[in-house]
Amino acid sequence: MTDRSDFLEAAGAILGPRGFTRDAELMAPWLTDWRGRFTGRALALASPATTEEVSALVRLCAAHRVPIVPQGGNSGMCGGATPDDTGEAILLSLRRMDAIRSLDASERKVVCEAGVILQSLHDAAAREGVRFPLTLGGKGSATVGGLIATNAGGTQVLRHGSMRAQVLGLEAVLADGSVFSSLTPLKKDNRGFDLKQLLIGSEGTLGIVTAATLRLVPAVAVRAVLWAGIASLEAARALLLHCEDAAGEALEGFEVLSQETLGDVISHLPSARPPLGDAHPWHALIELVADRASAERLPELAETLLTGALERGLLEDATIAANETQAEQFWALRDAIAPAERARGPAVQHDISVAVERMPSFVEEAVPLVERSWPGTHAVAFGHLGDGNVHFHVIAPPGADPLAWQAGDGKKISAQVYELVTRWGGSISAEHGIGQLKREEFARLGDPVALAMLRAVKQALDPQSLLNPGKLVPLAPMHDNP
Helix, strand or coil, X not given: CXXXXXHHHHHHHHHHHHHEECCHHHHXXXXXXXXXXXXXXXXXXXXXXXXXXXXXXHHHHHHXXXXXXXXXXXXXXXXXXXXXXXXXXXXXXXXXXXXXXXXXXXXXXXXXXXXXXXXXXXXXXXXXXXECCCCCCCCCCCEHHHHHHCCCCCCCHHHHCCHHHHEEEEEEEECCCCEEEECCCCCCCCCCCCHHHHHCCCCCCCEEEEEEEEECEECCCEEEEEEEEECCHHHHHHHHHHHHXXXXXXXXXXXXXXXXXXXXXXXXXXXXXXXXXXXXXXXXEEEEEECHHHHHHHHHHHHHHHHHHHXXXXXXXXXXXXXXXXXXXXXXXXXXXXHHHHHHCCEEEEEEECCHHHHHHHHHHHHXXXXXXXXXXXXXXXXXXXHCEEEEEEECCCCCCHHHHHHHHHHXXXXXXXXXXXXXXXXXXXXXXXXXXXXXXXXXXXXHHHHHHHHHHHHHHCCCCCECCCCCCCCCCCCCCC
């Protein structure tokens, strides 16, 4: 390894003892990804406290050709924030940059730093009578910077869109240490490319997000959470269209899961009970919301929606949560799918999307195809039917060795699933990103023109390939420049 003593001394001087360490025990928790699939090594752990410190550190890294792996809450699903095993990169944590710089409820916007935890943002907005309209299971650890870097989704995309739709302005440090400062939101700005959108979803390969201006929406005054039993995914799609017509903007969430998946969750949660008395092939979890101005009309709207769906034969049975406690219980069933699946055995997970109207047909084709191709496996699909994104998981045969199966048959199964979704004109990554987990498949299946554009942008903004090397951009090695 190259002697880095001059760099380490200078970096320590920039960040101080709180912001720079080489202590192996302090670094260890951040060198393995959340799923435990990737473990790397790092030259040091850098934890800057200000944008100015990030800028100075990145400028120093550029001068010494030291790679940088940005990291938020380390809750990503594709290994996008884990360094490789060379130990040449520094791990740059944004967790100390956790200030909410301003929150204006009347203007419906908040300016916060990259290290702000999503739950903290939700709490701060709630205190001011507004809300940030994006949530997901990892809200207690996911950070704003990570959500922006991966263009995170969640259960409210149906109404509000992904993280890309929430960002009004952005501040980021580029590969040479310069600061892109565009925090002031403008409804109309026709000065060429929307550069902040280029950085959103770039997984830290084009710049390091340090702060953002995010949109806020009115607080929910009341919600109605419905559970419906349905005959098929096609019926679920028809029910979704009915809900969109009947409820309009009040429709905030529409999640689907199979009867078998619900059974796994009930078995996994000792205190859980099925919302409906009888079994149904599929289930839909539907959420309607209203602000103060329309709160009184929501119960009637929910009843009318269900009555119309029953009259049209779109569902077999349904119930409305009687109170907030029961509403939370319904959502707890949805949130417990992943741990219930893990308890069942090793699996390969696929975060995929196709055109919304084609998702039922895709699942109907993909499930039996995969199960026939790999005897003993079991395929399940669940998630955000309303935005064309389902989580398509394939569970290993009983008794399979987890590591050996995932590295062998599991990898081949994923290749088959990604080939299938590509033939259907879909995406191999709907909301979790590419990271290092899907980079090879992205290179194999991605459109050559799009991949060439991706590489050209990376080369233009990061010519030394120092920002999060080996992530997202296919065939981009750590040092691909002389």
